[in-house]
Amino acid sequence: MAQPTLKIEDLHVSIEGKEIVKGFSLEIKGGEIHAVMGPNGTGKSTLASALMGHPKYEITGGKVTFDGQDLLEMEVDERARAGLFLAMQYPSEISGVTNADFLRTAINARRGEGNEIPVMQFIKKLDEKMKLLDIDEEFANRYLNEGFSGGEKKRNEILQLMMLEPKIAILDEIDSGLDIDALKIVAKGVNAMRSPEFGCLIITHYQRLLNYIKPDKVHVMMQGRIVKSGGPELAERLEAEGYDGLKKELGIEDDEVVEQEA
Amino acid sequence: MATETKGLHYDASYIEKFSSSRGEPAWFTEMRKQALALAEELPLPQPEKTRIIGWNFTEFEHELESKAVDSLNDLPEYIHRLIGKEEQAGNLLLIHNGRLAYQSLSDDLKSKGVIFTDLETALREHGDLVKKYYFAKAAKLDANKLTALNAALVNSGLFLYVPKNVEIEVPLQTVFWQDHPDAGLINHVIVVADDNSSITYVENYLSTEHEGSQVANIITEVYVGDNATVRFGGVDQFTKDVTTYINRRSYVGANGRLEWALGQMNDGNTLSETFTSLVGDGGVTDMKAVSIGHGEQRQNFENRIHHFGRNTESDMLIHGVQLDKAQSIFNAITKIEHGASKSDGEQTQRVLMLSEGARGDANPILLIDENDVIAGHAASVGRIDPIHLYYLMSRGISRKDAERLIVHGFLNPVVSQLPIEGVKDQLTEVIEGKVK
Numbered sequence: 105m106a107q108p109t110l111k112i113e114d115l116h117v118s119i120e121g122k123e124i125v126k127g128f129s130l131e132i133k134g135g136e137i138h139a140v141m142g143p144n145g146t147g148k149s150t151l152a153s154a155l156m157g158h159p160k161y162e163i164t165g166g167k168v169t170f171d172g173q174d175l176l177e178m179e180v181d182e183r184a185r186a187g188l189f190l191a192m193q194y195p196s197e198i199s200g201v202t203n204a205d206f207l208r209t210a211i212n213a214r215r216g217e218g219n220e221i222p223v224m225q226f227i228k229k230l231d232e233k234m235k236l237l238d239i240d241e242e243f244a245n246r247y248l249n250e251g252f253s254g255g256e257k258k259r260n261e262i263l264q265l266m267m268l269e270p271k272i273a274i275l276d277e278i279d280s281g282l283d284i285d286a287l288k289i290v291a292k293g294v295n296a297m298r299s300p301e302f303g304c305l306i307i308t309h310y311q312r313l314l315n316y317i318k319p320d321k322v323h324v325m326m327q328g329r330i331v332k333s334g335g336p337e338l339a340e341r342l343e344a345e346g347y348d349g350l351k352k353e354l355g356i357e358d359d360e361v362v363e364q365e366a
Numbered sequence: 367m368a369t370e371t372k373g374l375h376y377d378a379s380y381i382e383k384f385s386s387s388r389g390e391p392a393w394f395t396e397m398r399k400q401a402l403a404l405a406e407e408l409p410l411p412q413p414e415k416t417r418i419i420g421w422n423f424t425e426f427e428h429e430l431e432s433k434a435v436d437s438l439n440d441l442p443e444y445i446h447r448l449i450g451k452e453e454q455a456g457n458l459l460l461i462h463n464g465r466l467a468y469q470s471l472s473d474d475l476k477s478k479g480v481i482f483t484d485l486e487t488a489l490r491e492h493g494d495l496v497k498k499y500y501f502a503k504a505a506k507l508d509a510n511k512l513t514a515l516n517a518a519l520v521n522s523g524l525f526l527y528v529p530k531n532v533e534i535e536v537p538l539q540t541v542f543w544q545d546h547p548d549a550g551l552i553n554h555v556i557v558v559a560d561d562n563s564s565i566t567y568v569e570n571y572l573s574t575e576h577e578g579s580q581v582a583n584i585i586t587e588v589y590v591g592d593n594a595t596v597r598f599g600g601v602d603q604f605t606k607d608v609t610t611y612i613n614r615r616s617y618v619g620a621n622g623r624l625e626w627a628l629g630q631m632n633d634g635n636t637l638s639e640t641f642t643s644l645v646g647d648g649g650v651t652d653m654k655a656v657s658i659g660h661g662e663q664r665q666n667f668e669n670r671i672h673h674f675g676r677n678t679e680s681d682m683l684i685h686g687v688q689l690d691k692a693q694s695i696f697n698a699i700t701k702i703e704h705g706a707s708k709s710d711g712e713q714t715q716r717v718l719m720l721s722e723g724a725r726g727d728a729n730p731i732l733l734i735d736e737n738d739v740i741a742g743h744a745a746s747v748g749r750i751d752p753i754h755l756y757y758l759m760s761r762g763i764s765r766k767d768a769e770r771l772i773v774h775g776f777l778n779p780v781v782s783q784l785p786i787e788g789v790k791d792q793l794t795e796v797i798e799g800k801v802k
Contacts, residue, residue: 156760159752184762196757200775200782209771210761247775264761 107134108171108187108271108303110155115166117147117154123164124150126328132272135300139314140307141339142325143347148307149193151325152276156190157183170272185214187271191261191278198248203260204230206248207267214268233266237293254281262293273297274305279313291316311343326356374405374424374515381518384429388486391493394500397507401517404508411510411611413637415695415727416666421635422609423512426550426581428521432465448541448570448788459484459540463549464522478532485523485554496525499556504587504615504643512611516552516585523554528563530591537566537599537785547578547607554585557598561591561619566785568599570792573608580608580634587615590622592646599627599784601793606633606661613639620646620675627783629793630657631800636665644671644678644709653682656777658800659692659724670699671713673706673739682713685776688724689800696728700743704735711739717747718776720769720801773801 110132117125125147132138142148154161155168157180168175170186178186198206207230212220221229230244237259249257258278265273275294279287294304294317306317314322314336322338323330326347331354332338342350351357378399385395410418435441438449441460449458457475459482460468466484475482481492488496501507507517524540544551551571559565573580582604590596596616604610610632618624624642642651651671659665671680686694700711717726730743750772758768774781777797784790 157756159756179765180756180759181762181764181768184760190760192757192760196751196754198754198758198772198775200778201771206758206761206771209767210758210763213762213764213767268761 106171107300109133110175110188110272110303111169112155113167115151115154115168116164117150118162118164119150119160124328125154127166128325128329130323130330132303132305134271134303136321137298137304137306137317137319138321138323139319139339140305140323140325140330141309141311141342144309146326147328148325149276152190152274152307155274156180156188181213184270189265189268189270189273191265191273191275193276193280195249195257195261197250197252199250201248202245203248204244207264210264210268229267233263236266236296237263238289239263255283255286258282258290259286262290266293266297269297271301272303272305274307276307277309278306279308279310287313288316311339314339324350326351331356374402376402376428376519378402390489393497394489394493397501398518398520401507401514405511405514405518408508408511408514411512411637413666413668413695414697414729416637416664418637421637422579423515423581423583423611425579427546427548428519428550428552430463430546430549432463432467434466435460435462435468438468442574444574445541445543445572448572448792449539457482457536457538459524461522461524461540461542463544463546464551464553475534479529480532480534481525481527482538483525485520485525485556488525492525492527495527496556499558499587499589500554502587504589504617505585505613512583513585513613516554516583519550519552520554521550521552524556526557526565526567528559528565530560531562533564534566537568539786539789540567540569542569542571544573544580545575547575547580549573549575549578549580551580551582551584553583556587557596558589559591559594559596562593563591564595566597566599568784568786568789570600570789571602571604573603573605576605576607578607580604582608582610582612584610584612585615586613588617588624590616590618590624590649592619593621594619595623597625597627597785599786599789601629601784601789601796602632603796604632604634608632608634610634610636610638612636613641615639615641616643618642618644618646618649618651621648622646623649624651625783626651626653626655627780628655629780629784629796630655630667631793631796632665633661633663635663638666639668639670641670642672642680643674644680645674647675648677649675650679651681653680654780654783655683656685656780657694658687658689658777658797659694659726660689660800661692662690663692665692665694666697667694668697668699671701671711673700673702673709673711676705676707676709678706678709680711683779684713684715684728685779686717686726687720687773687776687801688717688726689720691721691723693725694727696726697731698729698743698745699731699733700741701733702736702739702741706736707738709736709739711741713743715745716776718773719747719749720773770798770801773797
């Protein structure tokens with residue numbers, strides 16, 4: 105399999121007429137793990153949602169290609185079938201649809217008609233991944249995210265990631281609301297995905313998650329764009345100094361951009 | 367076919383002849399004749415917000431050819447599948463064009479005194495017992511033109527009786543199968559669970575002729591004795607050319623429990639009433655019904671629960687999907703009578719609109735004549751949440767498949783409750799067929 109590439113160039117995104125992402129550029133390749141960090145309200149989640157094709161967000165400028173194809177021209181489901189995955193901060197609850205039925209439908213959507221995954225193979229894979237993520241068996245027969253705790257929802261996002269095996273995954277604040285044990289499990293799932301055919305963009309507010317998933321590159325996002333990039337040491341510095349130190353260094357005034365919930 | 371419902375084509379002498387050809391008891395023949403006179407006089411039911419003027423309730427073939435089935439393997443595949451596993455087929459009635467075509471009841475249930483047979487046979491063999499429940503406490507013969515017409519012309523039916531203290535684990539199933547293009551199914555179902563008994567009953571209505579002018583006029587009476595439990599599952603699946611009047615009514619005794627799980631999947635115009643009367647103290651009903659309207663279909667669903675006894679509880683969940691240019695009215699009425707203190711009545715109606723041209727109305731009605739009660743209602747008519755679609759699509763599922771998943775989930779409360787796998791699968795398939 106070829107090494108996947110997600111290339112974002114000078115992306116601008118608005119919601120309800122207000123520009124949130126203002127010229128964001130980044131290239132993510134298979135085998136790489138990037139972390140985008142930043143204070144609340146700087147457009148991190150907006151970026152993630154816009155890349156997936158969330159209906160509320162409007163792309164007002166820039167270019168995104170996925171393995172050379174124009175990502176922004178694709179429907180949401182086409183982006184997913186091309187190999188993009190977004191672990192969402194606020195996954196929907198779908199009543200009456202079991203986790204297992206949903207996962208099988210999603211896997212088969214990628215495999216295409218006539219090439220459906222054999223039921224036994226599906227069950228085996230599901231069991232294996234659920235075990236790795238320390239998820240109870242009855243999980244498979246519960247309705248999709250309905251009545252799930254915050255931690256269960258996050259774990260379910262990672263279960264989907266592992267079942268669907270995308271080429272590039274974006275994890276939108278996958279660490280929010282997780283205790284340290286759950287965080288370790290989620291990290292274990294993501295680390296198990298590591299390979300030259302898999303690239304990952306981790307969006308997080310805190311450095312904590314990066315103790316468990318070692319990023320290759322760390323980028324700081326403020327005011328809708330990347331203001332500084334570096335290695336893992338950048339995350340450690342932010343942990344020690346907070347964002348204010350960096351703001352001062354870069355001469356950035358506080359802005360009033362409000363993070364939108366997806 | 368639009369036809370005025372004025373003159374009926376039947377007179378007293380026809381009724382007498384028909385009744386005697388079936389060897390019915392005198393009281394039954396007499397009731398038919400009285401009902402015929404009433405059917406000429408009484409008005410049609412007047413459903414809220416649905417015009418039924420012009421619906422065909424009276425033009426049909428009354429006497430149809432029917433044939434017995436020796437082996438279930440001789441049945442068409444779509445019927446065979448419904449029946450499911452062999453152990454379930456142990457307790458099965460197949461009614462073909464109104465007449466008994468196949469019957470089985472396990473020796474165990476026979477020895478316990480369970481009666482499970484067609485109405486015609488029941489009238490001959492257990493006439494007095496039938497008389498006790500036929501148009502008795504649950505249904506009224508003179509409610510309107512269609513109830514009277516049902517009594518006058520009944521040509522099909524079922525009688526299920528479970529004696530006191532008999533608890534039955536396995537489901538009993540009836541399949542009503544029509545395959546005549548102008549069939550008139552005038553059907554009367556009686557399900558009786560005497561005190562301290564329990565039963566699971568599942569019925570399937572199925573018509574398989576598409577070109578004609580058919581009528582289904584169905585009255586069901588369910589009697590739940592003191593401390594008895596009835597789980598009633600039904601899947602209605604009449605074709606487009608069938609005009610359906612279906613009136614399911616029940617009478618629940620003290621500490622009795624009645625669970626409805628209805629999949630109302632007709633393709634033709636349908637007037638449906640489901641009525642539960644919680645008469646004894648401590649009676650409980652849980653009612654779930656789902657439906658899909660499509661094409662140019664007109665449907666009216668009136669679901670009604672009356673609390674008479676103290677400490678009675680009801681929970682109603684109605685989910686409907688509207689496609690194409692379908693129009694459906696959902697009226698849910700929870701009535702708590704004076705004296706029914708400490709009762710609790712809850713109702714939820716949700717209508718999911720999948721097309722611009724469809725119409726759906728959900729009208730929640732609470733009528734409370736007692737102070738010391740709890741009652742609540744929720745009703746909504748809306749479209750699929752675009753964020754839900756986005757979530758499913760973000761996993762690679764196409765918009766169409768995502769919608770289908772959401773619709774299946776929306777109708778799942780009834781599907782998951784049906785006790786026979788074959789019926790469950792069939793309902794899922796019907797839903798699939800309508801949504802595709």
